[in-house]
Amino acid sequence: MSASEADRLADNATIEAVAERCIREAGDDLACAYLLADKFIEGRKNQIWVRRKARDKFIAATMERIGDAHPFKGKSKFYRYISVDGESLLNIGIYADGRRSNPHNYPEDKVRNALRRAGAEAEVRKKEGAIRAVETRARRREKLIHEIAEGILAQRKYGPRSFCCICKKILSDPQSIERGIGPECWDHILVLIEHQKDREARVASA
Numbered sequence: 001m002s003a004s005e006a007d008r009l010a011d012n013a014t015i016e017a018v019a020e021r022c023i024r025e026a027g028d029d030l031a032c033a034y035l036l037a038d039k040f041i042e043g044r045k046n047q048i049w050v051r052r053k054a055r056d057k058f059i060a061a062t063m064e065r066i067g068d069a070h071p072f073k074g075k076s077k078f079y080r081y082i083s084v085d086g087e088s089l090l091n092i093g094i095y096a097d098g099r100r101s102n103p104h105n106y107p108e109d110k111v112r113n114a115l116r117r118a119g120a121e122a123e124v125r126k127k128e129g130a131i132r133a134v135e136t137r138a139r140r141r142e143k144l145i146h147e148i149a150e151g152i153l154a155q156r157k158y159g160p161r162s163f164c165c166i167c168k169k170i171l172s173d174p175q176s177i178e179r180g181i182g183p184e185c186w187d188h189i190l191v192l193i194e195h196q197k198d199r200e201a202r203v204a205s206a
């Protein structure tokens with residue numbers, strides 16, 4: 001075995017362990033598994049690989065859960081092909097009443113397994129869509145907080161208003177209304193402003 005191959009194997013074992021750990025700690029929450037994957041692997045390559053591993057585990061668990069039930073919750077669904085374990089099954093599908101369409105006469109258990117896999121993948125994809133939406137919202141909010149912190153330092157005014165200009169929550173106390181920023185978002189702004197002031201003080205004293 002070459003040195004680089006040994007390195008690669010060691011690396012794979014580490015990553016496998018990381019994947020196992022974040023899946024175990026996440027319970028049945030895919031978003032949590034992804035967060036842990038990012039945390040454990042931070043700054044290293046293979047982050048995507050660990051996420052993919054977590055995704056595979058969730059698909060397997062979902063297939064398990066689907067069992068013999070209709071994987072598309074009573075809706076009909078047809079595929080040009082489904083690939084499972086390197087094998088492609090063509091034109092299979094399932095009717096709303098649960099009958100399977102299998103014009104090429106593949107073995108029944110293979111068709112059932114392929115449809116179960118497709119159903120599980122659809123379910124996990126839906127979850128991933130929700131996760132991405134949350135991540136995008138968090139990024140946007142982060143950006144907005146930075147912009148508004150800079151605005152405040154430049155004496156710009158964001159109030160009075162009845163909704164928080166960052167998270168759009170209804171504002172109730174007079175101070176928040178006057179400011180145009182709710183208490184939670186204001187805390188974030190204050191932290192940023194403190195950082196900025198520290199930086200300026202350091203620059204001034206240098």
Ligand SMILES: [Zn+2]
Pocket residue numbers: 164165166167168169181182183184185186
């Ligand atoms: Zn807010």
